[in-house]
Amino acid sequence: MKPPSEKKFPLTAKDYKLCEEIGEGVSATVYKALCLPLNESVAIKVLDLEKCNNDLDGIRREVQTMILTDHPNLLQAHCSFTVGHNLWVVMPYMGGGSCLHIMKSAYSEGFEEPVIATVLCEVLKALVYLHAHGHIHRDVKAGNILIDTNGSVRLADFGVAACMFDTGDRQRSRNTFVGTPCWMAPEVMQQLHGYDFKADIWSFGITALELAHGHAPFSKYPPMKVLLMTLQNAPPGLDYERDRRFSKSFKDLVAACLVKDPKKRPSSEKLLKHPFFKHAKPADYLARAILDGLSPLAEGFRNLKAKDAELLMQNKSLYEDKEHLSQQEYIRGVSAWNFNLEDLRNQAALIEDDPTSCSEDSSMRWKHINGQNDLNQPNNSSAASHLEDELNDIDDLEKSLAAFPIKPLQALKACFDVHEDDPGSPSSRDSEQQSQHQPLTTAVDEESAKNDAGDSRPSSSFSCSSGADLKRIPSIPVLQENSHPPKHFNGDGDRGVGVAGAGENMPQRYQMERNCSGPLQNRQRKDFNYSGPGEDASEGAVVERRGRFKVTSADVNIKDPVNHANSICGGSTLPANSNVLTASVLQSLHCILQHNTIKRDGLLKMIEFVEQTSGNASESTEAGVADLLQMNSSSARERELQAQVIQMQQSVGGMVEELQRLKAKNTKLERELFMMLKKDDKIPE
Numbered sequence: 001m002k003p004p005s006e007k008k009f010p011l012t013a014k015d016y017k018l019c020e021e022i023g024e025g026v027s028a029t030v031y032k033a034l035c036l037p038l039n040e041s042v043a044i045k046v047l048d049l050e051k052c053n054n055d056l057d058g059i060r061r062e063v064q065t066m067i068l069t070d071h072p073n074l075l076q077a078h079c080s081f082t083v084g085h086n087l088w089v090v091m092p093y094m095g096g097g098s099c100l101h102i103m104k105s106a107y108s109e110g111f112e113e114p115v116i117a118t119v120l121c122e123v124l125k126a127l128v129y130l131h132a133h134g135h136i137h138r139d140v141k142a143g144n145i146l147i148d149t150n151g152s153v154r155l156a157d158f159g160v161a162a163c164m165f166d167t168g169d170r171q172r173s174r175n176t177f178v179g180t181p182c183w184m185a186p187e188v189m190q191q192l193h194g195y196d197f198k199a200d201i202w203s204f205g206i207t208a209l210e211l212a213h214g215h216a217p218f219s220k221y222p223p224m225k226v227l228l229m230t231l232q233n234a235p236p237g238l239d240y241e242r243d244r245r246f247s248k249s250f251k252d253l254v255a256a257c258l259v260k261d262p263k264k265r266p267s268s269e270k271l272l273k274h275p276f277f278k279h280a281k282p283a284d285y286l287a288r289a290i291l292d293g294l295s296p297l298a299e300g301f302r303n304l305k306a307k308d309a310e311l312l313m314q315n316k317s318l319y320e321d322k323e324h325l326s327q328q329e330y331i332r333g334v335s336a337w338n339f340n341l342e343d344l345r346n347q348a349a350l351i352e353d354d355p356t357s358c359s360e361d362s363s364m365r366w367k368h369i370n371g372q373n374d375l376n377q378p379n380n381s382s383a384a385s386h387l388e389d390e391l392n393d394i395d396d397l398e399k400s401l402a403a404f405p406i407k408p409l410q411a412l413k414a415c416f417d418v419h420e421d422d423p424g425s426p427s428s429r430d431s432e433q434q435s436q437h438q439p440l441t442t443a444v445d446e447e448s449a450k451n452d453a454g455d456s457r458p459s460s461s462f463s464c465s466s467g468a469d470l471k472r473i474p475s476i477p478v479l480q481e482n483s484h485p486p487k488h489f490n491g492d493g494d495r496g497v498g499v500a501g502a503g504e505n506m507p508q509r510y511q512m513e514r515n516c517s518g519p520l521q522n523r524q525r526k527d528f529n530y531s532g533p534g535e536d537a538s539e540g541a542v543v544e545r546r547g548r549f550k551v552t553s554a555d556v557n558i559k560d561p562v563n564h565a566n567s568i569c570g571g572s573t574l575p576a577n578s579n580v581l582t583a584s585v586l587q588s589l590h591c592i593l594q595h596n597t598i599k600r601d602g603l604l605k606m607i608e609f610v611e612q613t614s615g616n617a618s619e620s621t622e623a624g625v626a627d628l629l630q631m632n633s634s635s636a637r638e639r640e641l642q643a644q645v646i647q648m649q650q651s652v653g654g655m656v657e658e659l660q661r662l663k664a665k666n667t668k669l670e671r672e673l674f675m676m677l678k679k680d681d682k683i684p685e
């Protein structure tokens with residue numbers, strides 16, 4: 001319970017003087033301000049209720065939680081009120097800014113271990129308090145860890161906090177998809193059985209990695225990829241060469257938090273007893289260790305923004321291509337994005353449409369498929385390398401199909417249907433079942449991932465939608481006035497609320513455009529070509545976007561080994577040294593034959609799989625299929641799955657046609673070869 005506030009913060013905009021911009025989030029801009037009657041510096045978070053994607057409940061919950069909580073490590077709001085269509089949340093000013101801000105300003109490689117231990121220990125105390133009071137924070141990350149000039153640490157941003165005691169409709173919110181993808185626990189992504197405070201422990205572990213490296217794992221990837229990697233890969237950790245500088249206890253702590261099964265993660269209370277926190281130091285240590293020498297917050301923020309702008313301009317002149325530019329913005333901004341379901345859907349739609357190949361580590365795959373590596377030798381004909389590419393495509397295809405019935409996809413489908421909030425969503429299959437389909441893992445290159453992450457704070461908002469029903473928000477009371485603080489903190493968000501203040505002018509916003517740089521489809525399109533190494537060791541495959549959602553034969557025509565071989569042996573004249581030619585053609589033909597055999601096998605497997613998936617639904621005892629059947633037959637999800645099966649069947653048809661075409665070419669080539677050999681035989685005569 002929070003004691004009544006001694007100070008009464010005014011509830012009208014005219015009592016505050018907005019100064020510089022000090023931060024920008026997905027849905028808000030934060031200003032340093034002066035509370036005139038109290039002559040006190042404050043931070044004011046200005047949320048545009050018309051633009052932001054939050055619902056009224058979410059906003060109200062954030063502010064209520066911020067006001068009601070009372071813990072030295074939680075950022076408590078002084079008060080809030082509406083100003084026109086904006087909500088102003090008045091908070092203590094934290095002069096050091098967020099850990100993310102500090103890292104971007106001066107510690108792009110992350111902090112030293114004692115700093116990390118100190119920060120995390122304070123954050124964990126806040127989590128212990130929140131969890132004990134029935135709250136899940138749901139957005140623990142460096143951007144939400146604020147540091148004051150004296151080094152004190154507070155966890156901020158209750159924008160997505162949920163109450164574990166909620167029931168009924170509000171409980172449903174814990175079966176929905178909230179948070180920022182890189183920090184999001186697998187069970188939050190899956191939404192199969194809801195989640196609890198252990199989701200914060202996962203985010204806490206990711207935050208530990210973020211503080212250690214300067215960026216969160218997978219932060220360079222688009223949200224969809226982050227989802228798939230989080231669900232399918234081994235949890236990230238401090239396992240790399242560059243992590244040698246960290247102690248065993250730190251590595252242990254991270255490993256304890258980043259366990260996929262939430263039941264196996266420790267509670268916040270238990271975690272606080274972890275030996276790692278013996279390294280934690282008093283707050284003033286932080287002030288000395290990381291704040292000394294940093295420029296004032298507003299100036300630092302301006303510099304970062306200018307850097308961002310410069311980078312964007314550079315990219316613009318480099319690429320001139322808007323889509324590519326959007327990609328760059330996207331990559332830089334991903335760590336600050338809140339997850340937006342609509343965009344995820346858009347990404348999924350894009351995945352279905354995008355025919356570009358995204359092959360990875362092709363040589364590995366070739367070996368995997370072919371069981372030999374001779375074609376990878378440098379001397380081999382280019383036909384062979386084309387073949388290799390094609391084989392990779394087939395492998396993608398097989399991999400995609402093999403992965404189709406497993407849990408992550410179901411989970412993602414569940415995500416798309418989030419609004420249905422289906423409690424009977426398909427239950428998961430174990431990862432062991434995945435493993436039988438898992439193709440070879442890609443080699444990892446964390447350093448390159450790190451370099452690519454860019455880590456510049458975006459100037460951006462990603463998901464601004466006008467949200468028709470939000471129009472009513474300003475007319476609805478938002479927050480209990482701080483002049484009547486609640487007597488009890490019982491975790492119930494349904495308290496009476498009051499509105500104060502209205503219609504004051506907003507200051508001129510920093511004229512930098514926010515990052516609403518077009519629909520995600522456009523941003524993503526080129527990124528799909530990215531085939532760089534993943535950041536973390538994988539227990540399963542890094543999922544190919546294209547293959548995961550739609551199997552097409554589109555790529556088969558891109559590099560046609562048969563045509564290539566044709567170009568070697570075709571034409572009306574024969575080279576002088578026909579024996580050499582014959583040998584090379586023979587080699588090519590051998591490759592083609594081999595390729596066709598493998599392709600045929602791939603097709604057979606695919607046909608078999610599609611038949612199984614579509615044909616035995618009624619009798620299947622397989623968990624995934626049975627789970628699907630539990631769903632209402634008229635559900636949108638089932639229809640979607642059926643549509644996918646049909647799509648796959650069509651793809652199979654396409655592949656069969658393609659195979660026939662290749663076979664015909666093959667026969668023609670064989671005939672030509674035969675003729676050539678015959679001709680060769682005649683030469684001595």
Ligand SMILES: Nc1ncnc2c1ncn2[C@@H]1O[C@H](COP(=O)(O)OP(=O)(O)OP(=O)(O)O)[C@@H](O)[C@H]1O
Pocket residue numbers: 022023024025026027028029030043045075091092093094095097098100101139143144146156157159336337338
């Ligand atoms: N009280 C504060 N004092 C100082 N700086 C702050 C304060 N609150 C926020 N900031 C700065 O503003 C940035 C944006 O904060 P904000 O809470 O608006 O994020 P958000 O909109 O919730 O974004 P996200 O969704 O990414 O968490 C923070 O990362 C921090 O650098």
